[in-house]
Amino acid sequence: MPPDPDRILSDFIDAWNAGRRPDADDYVGRADEPDRAPLASDIVAFLAFAPTPEYDDAALEAIRAEPAVLAGAAATRAPGGLWPSLLPQLRRRASLSTGQLAAALVGALGLSPDREAKTRDYLERLEAGELEPRGLAGRLLDGLARLLEVPRTVLDGAGGFGTAPAPALFRAEGPRAEELRDDLDVLADALAAPAGGDWDEVDELFRGGDR
Amino acid sequence: MPDEPDHLLLRRYHAARQEGRDDEAARVWERLAENNFDRIKQICSAFRYTGGTGLPATETGSAATEAYLRVVAMGRSFREREVGQFRAAVYRTVHNACLDYGRKELRHQRRAGGSLDERYEPDGDAGPYDAALARYEAERRTDVREALEDEARRRRAEGLARWGIAQVRNDNYRAVLELTHLEKLDAAAIADRLGISLDNVYQRRRRGLTELEKILRAPRS
Numbered sequence: 001m002p003p004d005p006d007r008i009l010s011d012f013i014d015a016w017n018a019g020r021r022p023d024a025d026d027y028v029g030r031a032d033e034p035d036r037a038p039l040a041s042d043i044v045a046f047l048a049f050a051p052t053p054e055y056d057d058a059a060l061e062a063i064r065a066e067p068a069v070l071a072g073a074a075a076t077r078a079p080g081g082l083w084p085s086l087l088p089q090l091r092r093r094a095s096l097s098t099g100q101l102a103a104a105l106v107g108a109l110g111l112s113p114d115r116e117a118k119t120r121d122y123l124e125r126l127e128a129g130e131l132e133p134r135g136l137a138g139r140l141l142d143g144l145a146r147l148l149e150v151p152r153t154v155l156d157g158a159g160g161f162g163t164a165p166a167p168a169l170f171r172a173e174g175p176r177a178e179e180l181r182d183d184l185d186v187l188a189d190a191l192a193a194p195a196g197g198d199w200d201e202v203d204e205l206f207r208g209g210d211r
Numbered sequence: 212m213p214d215e216p217d218h219l220l221l222r223r224y225h226a227a228r229q230e231g232r233d234d235e236a237a238r239v240w241e242r243l244a245e246n247n248f249d250r251i252k253q254i255c256s257a258f259r260y261t262g263g264t265g266l267p268a269t270e271t272g273s274a275a276t277e278a279y280l281r282v283v284a285m286g287r288s289f290r291e292r293e294v295g296q297f298r299a300a301v302y303r304t305v306h307n308a309c310l311d312y313g314r315k316e317l318r319h320q321r322r323a324g325g326s327l328d329e330r331y332e333p334d335g336d337a338g339p340y341d342a343a344l345a346r347y348e349a350e351r352r353t354d355v356r357e358a359l360e361d362e363a364r365r366r367r368a369e370g371l372a373r374w375g376i377a378q379v380r381n382d383n384y385r386a387v388l389e390l391t392h393l394e395k396l397d398a399a400a401i402a403d404r405l406g407i408s409l410d411n412v413y414q415r416r417r418r419g420l421t422e423l424e425k426i427l428r429a430p431r432s
Contacts, residue, residue: 006413013416014397021249024256025271037263042417044257045424048302049295049372051392052217052246060214063248068276072244072283076237086280093277093312149311157284160237 005035009042016046019053021062080129081160087127090148098123101147108143115202122206133159135207217246218294225292240286243297244279250298251278251305258309266313278308295371303339339428371427378426384419391416 008030015022024043031039055063063069071085078084091101102120106113125131136159145152220243227236255275259265266274281304291297372392379385386405390396396404398412405412 004410004413006417007410009420010398010413010416013391016249017391017395017397022253024253025268028257037259040257040259040265042420044254044259045420047250047254047257049298049375049392049423049427050250051372051395052250053395054216055214055246060245063245066248066252068279069245069248071276072280073241075280075283076241082280082284086277086284089273089277089280092273149314151307153288154281154284157281157287159287 002032003030005031005039005042009039009046012043013046013050016050017053019055019059021055021059075158075160078129078160079132080126081133082158083126083131083133084129086154086158087123090150094148096147098127104147105140105143108147109139109205111201115200118200118202122202126206131206135209137205137208137210140205214246215242217243217297220246221292221294221297224286224289237286240289241283244283244286247282247298247301248279250301251275251282254278254302254305255309258306260310260313266309270312274309274312277312278305281305281308293370295374299371306339342429372423375423375427379419379422381419381422384415384422387412387415388419388423391419 008027012022012024012027024040024047027043028036028040064073072082075082075085091098094101096104099116099120102116102123105111105119105123106116111119122131126136141152141155144150145155220239224236224239224243227233227239252275255266255271255278257265258274265271282301285300285304289297289300291300376385376388376392379388387401390401390404398409398416401407402409402412407415
């Protein structure tokens with residue numbers, strides 16, 4: 001007797017609601033070949049609005065050990081946000097090495113071909129979490145979104161929650177505090193300003209900000 | 212830390228954002244994403260293009276990872292306040308990630324006469340459930356008192372699905388969907404509660420889901 005797809009779907013639903021973490025592939029594979037695509041669609045229809053199960057501790061621990069979840073958790077705390085996890089993922093999907101992506105960016109953004117090495121170096125630093133995502137220019141994000149075939153909004157979100165640098169602490173009060181605050185602002189602006197000399201368009205794209 | 216339900220996490224996320232506690236908002240969003248990891252992963256596994264083919268088995272894991280990271284990225288600017296809206300956004304994000312993942316593979320199919328349909332604007336927010344969300348919101352706004360009562364808020368946590376189930380015309384399907392989605396009863400318990408056979412439960416669940424899907428995807432009227 002052929003397996004009943006309605007029953008397979010129902011078994012999947014019961015396993016999901018019970019927090020047993022059913023594998024959709026496994027359940028779809030139980031059906032006869034012609035029934036598999038409709039069964040998969042029914043499972044997706046259920047999952048779109050299924051209640052989230054009440055997972056037990058073991059299940060939650062297993063979920064938190066998944067590589068994707070670990071990457072997401074690390075991104076929440078790291079200054080580089082999601083970039084170190086997301087960019088290599090997107091590159092792999094697009095079958096581009098860092099060098100190839102740099103070359104494509106240089107072309108797409110109309111940069112001088114001799115800027116390719118510097119662009120690659122910046123991309124590597126972005127993947128290593130060494131760059132502050134707020135420094136990435138909008139034009140760069142547009143270019144990356146186009147080349148990596150991903151919505152720009154995803155790249156905007158990759159910067160994390162915008163953790164601000166720790167505020168300066170000082171004890172002055174009243175007018176003295178205001179004076180000191182002004183001085184500190186000037187100092188902060190000076191530190192954040194681009195260095196002279198070698199600063200070029202590539203630096204502007206990766207560190208200049210202004211989305 | 213104990214498992215917190217999605218609607219409470221979403222509420223805490225918005226409270227933290229509103230009060231400028233970004234670090235806390237990020238941690239809460241991370242928990243919300245964790246809670247929904249299996250949903251994301253299994254939607255990728257069961258995802259099918261028009262024509263019935265799914266992602267290659269070797270790509271499903273990578274697609275799920277990318278989809279999960281996209282959902283984490285969504286937390287930087289998520290504005291909706293209800294779990295149903297959150298789930299619709301998760302579904303849309305995962306669906307688009309799967310389409311993007313299979314894009315290369317499908318290019319030659321499209322050239323060969325197939326189509327890569329259902330692609331929403333890459334930067335747009337349109338999704339298959341938008342019309343249902345709009346109708347649901349419109350109906351919800353008509354009851355002002357509801358917004359003031361905490362009990363009503365709790366009931367609304369599963370709002371969109373609950374609203375959709377209430378629109379299912381067939382009483383038998385609706386009863387099975389309510390017991391499945393809202394009370395999380397298994398098939399045997401539903402059969403027992405309704406006094407029907409297991410085969411009937413299986414059939415009504417599937418047919419009810421099909422009808423619910425139609426309601427939630429129906430164009431705006």
